[in-house]
Amino acid sequence: MLTSNLKVVEKYDYLTEKFRRGYEFLRTTDLKALAVGRVDIDGDDIYASVQEYTSLKADTCKFEAHNRYFDIQYVVEGEEQFGYAKRENLTEEAPYDETNDIVFFCEPEEAGTVLLKAGDCIVVAPEDAHKPRCQAKEACYVKKIVIKVRV
Incomplete structure (x- = not known):
């Protein structure tokens, strides 16, 4: 979820153009025709991760976060219950994986969820933890495009 704090919000002002390009990709591309994998938009600065999967029971999914990228998660087909929590309130389950830019967290006492259906998108900041892929x-079958926008 794009929630932030005034202490940090200005550090991301420069990303406006990158976000615009990511949204433009989503608007102008035949997303249903894309094969699973990576599609470069602007090299490592902006790229799309095309995913297809069957949603899972929430207790089998994990909270995760990324240090180097914002996610714009867009549901092409299907639906999922998407969990979110403030990263600062969570306990790491394992150390940050620098190679894959991911860290997993233990299940928090409190977290929010939002139902994402086809056509919905959500922006996830590095300060947010999120729990995707939940039924x-x-x-159900889900096709999702995750636009990765480098911080």
Whole structure:
């Protein structure tokens, strides 16, 4: 979720153009035709990760966060219950993986969720932890595009 604090919000002002390019990719590309994998938009600065999966029970999914990238997560097909929590309130389950820019967290006492359906998107900042791939009412096929925007 794009929530922030006034102490840090200005450090991301320079990303406006990168976000615009990511949204433009989502608007102008035949997303249903994309194969699973990476699609470069601007090298490592902006790229799309095309994902297809069956949503899972929430207790099998994990909270995660990234240090180097914002995520713009866009659901092309299907739906998922998307968990979110402030990263600063969570306990790391394992150390940060520098190579894959990911850290996993233990399940928090409190977290929010939002239902994402086809056509919905959510922006996840490095300060946010998120729990993707969770089924809503029942497991279903999901096609999602995650636009990675380098900080």
